[in-house]
Amino acid sequence: MNRKERILQILKEKKEATVKELAKMFNVSExxxxxxxxxxxxxGKVKRKHGSVMLQTSENKVLKTVNTCPICHKPITRAHPYKITVEDKIYETCCEHCGLLLHKKFEDKEVSAITYDFITENPITAFNAYFVVGSDAKPCCSPSVIPFSSKxxxxxxxxxxxxxxxDFFQAYEEIVQSMNKSLRKDCCGTTTIKLSSLKKE
Ligand SMILES: [Zn+2]
Ligand SMILES: [Zn+2]
Structure with missing residues (x-):
């Protein structure tokens, strides 16, 4: 049984556990x-609430209507998906990876975006967040993009x-470029991107 399966086992028995407790049990970092x-x-197997982790049961799943990601069409299962607001409309994506790609669609528009700190799950303005891009953690889409409020x-x-x-702008360029590369592989090598509305203050 791998660690994720054992965590599910523990949550089945204990109902809920904190990240601290689990780190101690497995003798690994938080x-x-x-x-x-x-x-x-x-x-879609667990959820986080008030600092604890618990199993996602079918009951609390039904309460939320499942949206699909406009970029990759996966169902959005996270409690706090990446959100972009454009002209009073809110767009949610499965993860930060798709969130950054969605920004490309709105690059000439006035947008705001909210992401959630990986550790605290507190909302952060995406433009102020720091992102770890391309780590071994693959919670959703690859290359993965993991947001933090602190550097x-x-x-x-x-x-x-x-x-x-x-930072946001670098992560945006990295993801857009890596996707362009994988889509057009050996073609010409350079791609131009218009980033007019995403300039840093
Ligand atoms: Zn997606
Ligand atoms: Zn994703």
Missing amino acids: MTIYRDIRELENE EDAQKFSKGFGGKVL
């Missing part, structure tokens, strides 16, 4: 547990799981 939890959360936490995370610590 970052490692956060990574497992985020993956389980995206698989130190992002660096700590990338020390353990690899990936680059980038």
